[in-house]
Amino acid sequence: MRLNTIAAAGIGLLVGIGGLAVGGGTAVAEPNFQLPFPCAQTWEGQTRTGHSPANAVDFNRANDEGDAVVAASSGTVSRVANEGSTSYGRWIEINHGGGWTTRYAHLSAQRVSVGQGVSTGQTIGNVGNTGGSTGAHLHYEQRLNGAAVRAKFNGTTALYWGTKSYKSTNGCGGGSGNPYDxxxxxxxxxxxxxxxxxxxxxxxxxxxxxxxxxxxxxxxxxxxxxxxxxxxxxxxxxxxxxxxxxxxxxxxxxxxxxxxxxxxxxxxxxxxxxxxxxxxxxxx
CATH class of the missing domain: 2.60.40 (Immunoglobulin-like)
Structure with a gap:
């Protein structure tokens, strides 16, 4: 697992209660977040106490540089930024409403613009090695009212702390109406x-x-x-x-x-x- 260190501006203080952040706003029901990769792809997700923010997840798989990154849930793009050779590097933030946002960092390419509406599973960028990164991977966060919370994928909380293999169900055809698979x-x-x-x-x-x-x-x-x-x-x-x-x-x-x-x-x-x-x- 290739690791990175984040020191991004504006990371708020997290006070955890049952996996939700308590801050300036009222906790609301979270979106049904999916893995930020296309249907059926398998990725290794790592969490560690020394990460910043600690609740972020680093994702890797073999030869992953350039692989597609997709929206974990529908929303509106709120940030498309480039920190250069520090911090997140090229990154994207999506606002999902109710105080919920997601962040996708160290991208090699950003394929959306601020104000653009995106759907769950839509490609928003590509895995990269930009910013304060020591190898290609995706740095991913779920945030509530500005504070990073423990990530959930399809209703299940990610492993804290350690490395776990995750298989994406993002965009796997649910509701497509096709009688075949x-x-x-x-x-x-x-x-x-x-x-x-x-x-x-x-x-x-x-x-x-x-x-x-x-x-x-x-x-x-x-x-x-x-x-x-x-x-x-x-x-x-x-x-x-x-x-x-x-x-x-x-x-x-x-x-x-x-x-x-x-x-x-x-x-x-x-x-x-x-x-x-x-x-x-x-x-x-």
Missing amino acids: AEQVCGSGYEVVDSAALGTKGRVYLTYNSGNGNNCAVTMKHTKLGTASASSAFLEVEGAARSTDSGSYAYYAGPVRKAAPGKCVKWGGSVDSETYTSRFEHCG
């Missing part, structure tokens, strides 16, 4: 290992079958369900030709399956004009 389309034994949103129109998934060693890419539509419309899914093994399933489909494009022993894969897809292409990743 990625694992069902790819077939028995496949489990989702990564995904990316295609705006509000769909989501592309990468799944893996540990039994036969095959990867599978599939794009699930969230709009125009039951009506044939342009959709695609592709999978490319490093050093080999890309395989693509593209056409007019009612519910999904794919599945596209490939074995990639000892190699990295590039995956992606599209629904109408919304597209996604990964870098080469998920190696091995």
Whole structure:
């Protein structure tokens, strides 16, 4: 786990009661915060008493620099700042109402602007190594009335203190209305290992079958369900030709399956004009 030290201005005093901060405002019901990463991604989250603020969470996974960071809950962007080579570096704050905010620091890129409304699971930036950081990771905070509180993900409080593996359920298709899911389309034994949103129109998934060693890419539509419309899914093994399933489909494009022993894969897809292409990743 690569660590960092934060000395950001404006960090308030925390007085903890049952995981909520008591300060200048009245405690209110918190949003249903999700992990700040796309559906099905697994990240190691670390908390430690020497962190500043102590209730922040540092997230890492292998080769994570440049990975997408998404909104943990819907809200309005309240800060997009750059502290240079100190403190948070490039960071974003989202106001979720009722005194609740989230902060995302050490970003390599910021993809939203102040005043912009964002939805849960929307990409807001990319993991980086800016500011007072000693290696690429995401520094994440949940705050109430200006004070950092113990983070919760999908209603469960994070581990304090130590390191824990978390699997994101952020944007996993709940409420999409599609009667199919990625694992069902790819077939028995496949489990989702990564995904990316295609705006509000769909989501592309990468799944893996540990039994036969095959990867599978599939794009699930969230709009125009039951009506044939342009959709695609592709999978490319490093050093080999890309395989693509593209056409007019009612519910999904794919599945596209490939074995990639000892190699990295590039995956992606599209629904109408919304597209996604990964870098080469998920190696091995």
